[in-house]
Amino acid sequence: EDQVTQSPEALRLQEGESSSLNCSYTVSGLRGLFWYRQDPGKGPEFLFTLYSAGEEKEKERLKATLTKKESFLHITAPKPEDSATYLCAVHAGANSKLTFGKGITLSVRP
């Protein structure tokens, strides 16, 4: 069974304090790894897709990277508006479903 573990569960940063969120996965036949952002009371919003080890994607202050066992979401000089829950998901094998981690709740203090 596909497994996705995200750490830490929660992270509090000062504005401008860069950090990384971790997503470890155990799957058979990774077809893609995805990052989503979820604000309170909202549905998840797609951020990135990564398909193979070594791949990187960037968007504003966020950069996602992928290895054969984990992915990192690096946040550079975060702002309070980056506060949200960040979800990692994998697509593996012949299934069409995504398996999500439990998420990392990021809080950025001004």
Next chain:
Amino acid sequence: DSGVTQTPKHLITATGQRVTLRCSPRSGDLSVYWYQQSLDQGLQFLIQYYNGEERAKGNILERFSAQQFPDLHSELNLSSLELGDSALYFCASSPRHGGNTGELFFGEGSRLTVL
């Protein structure tokens, strides 16, 4: 705004009752996915439909059922409700039948509270 519409936004009901959650996908999207989100379990895949046909099934209880209609909207029926069914139920859509793009467009969810 993702373009996916879910109703109702909030629903409070009693144990043993039955409810129906409705989802309208983005215009042109043929796939609809249902997910359940609870504090302890995270987002759990329930079921997927593509152009009216069931394509994949996840951890969906026998008390739950879903369908996708010819106009592509979908309904999730939850019956014999238990306290543990209280959760956020999300619908998501995508233009493809496979999840290989991973880019799902989620609605804002229906919050179900079972008392």
